[in-house]
Amino acid sequence: MRVFNSMRKLFLFDNKVAKYLSYAFGEIFLVVIGILIALQVNNWNEENKLKKQKVILLASLKTEFEENQNRLNILLSFINQREAYARSLLGMLQQIPTQVDSVETVFALERTGFVHYFNPTLPTYEEMKSSGTLSLIDNKDLKRRMADYQTFLEYSFRIEDGNKGPIQQFSERVLKYMDPDFGDVNITDNESRKYTSVKFDLEAMSNDPEIQYLLKIIIQKSVLEAGYKERIFRPRLTGIIGLIEEEINQTAE
Numbered sequence: 001m002r003v004f005n006s007m008r009k010l011f012l013f014d015n016k017v018a019k020y021l022s023y024a025f026g027e028i029f030l031v032v033i034g035i036l037i038a039l040q041v042n043n044w045n046e047e048n049k050l051k052k053q054k055v056i057l058l059a060s061l062k063t064e065f066e067e068n069q070n071r072l073n074i075l076l077s078f079i080n081q082r083e084a085y086a087r088s089l090l091g092m093l094q095q096i097p098t099q100v101d102s103v104e105t106v107f108a109l110e111r112t113g114f115v116h117y118f119n120p121t122l123p124t125y126e127e128m129k130s131s132g133t134l135s136l137i138d139n140k141d142l143k144r145r146m147a148d149y150q151t152f153l154e155y156s157f158r159i160e161d162g163n164k165g166p167i168q169q170f171s172e173r174v175l176k177y178m179d180p181d182f183g184d185v186n187i188t189d190n191e192s193r194k195y196t197s198v199k200f201d202l203e204a205m206s207n208d209p210e211i212q213y214l215l216k217i218i219i220q221k222s223v224l225e226a227g228y229k230e231r232i233f234r235p236r237l238t239g240i241i242g243l244i245e246e247e248i249n250q251t252a253e
Contacts, residue, residue: 054136055251060124062244068120069237076229078116083222086112090215093206106198109178112218113171115164118156118229138250142243149240152233159228163221170214177201177208 085108092105125146128134137143179199205211 086218166217
């Protein structure tokens, strides 16, 4: 009988141990599952946070490149205007017309001597490069084009610097044949009355071969600069904006 009682006690003990171990393993399993769920939720929250950050940065990038595109369009209109005024002046100096519109001629003399610079702004792109958040962008082609954009921008600056010399020489040259007080005229004011009193000697200018030479240089350089900015530089801006839009749409899906 004692043997059976011992066996019974041993069986009950083993049964309790088995239940305890089963309960313990169950508790451990639940804890592990809870940790995994917590990690998954945390990962999801981090991914969601990075996704929102990426969308915000991409939207800011798009706005900046669109702003640069608008600035470039305005600059191109100024360059084309400078070329048109230079051609008009050259024609007048080669054959002085019987009647001269003094206001329009002053405009031409003044604005042919303008040096125009493209002033882009890309604070978001520069911040992303320095902070490492540029890695959020998946599209390698977009990252490559934004990096290449800097190279084309530097070449654009070199063109502008190269054009500055003859344009400034022209301005200094024609001032010899104009009203000494011309420098006091507000060149940002389009009111014609401010230009009617400005005097200039068109005939004396026509006898100055250096002025005609400089006008031809300005025309040539304006054509080349506009060509580069319009056919090479602007399409790259348009392409970058398109790729940013694609990245925004893919991120939002």
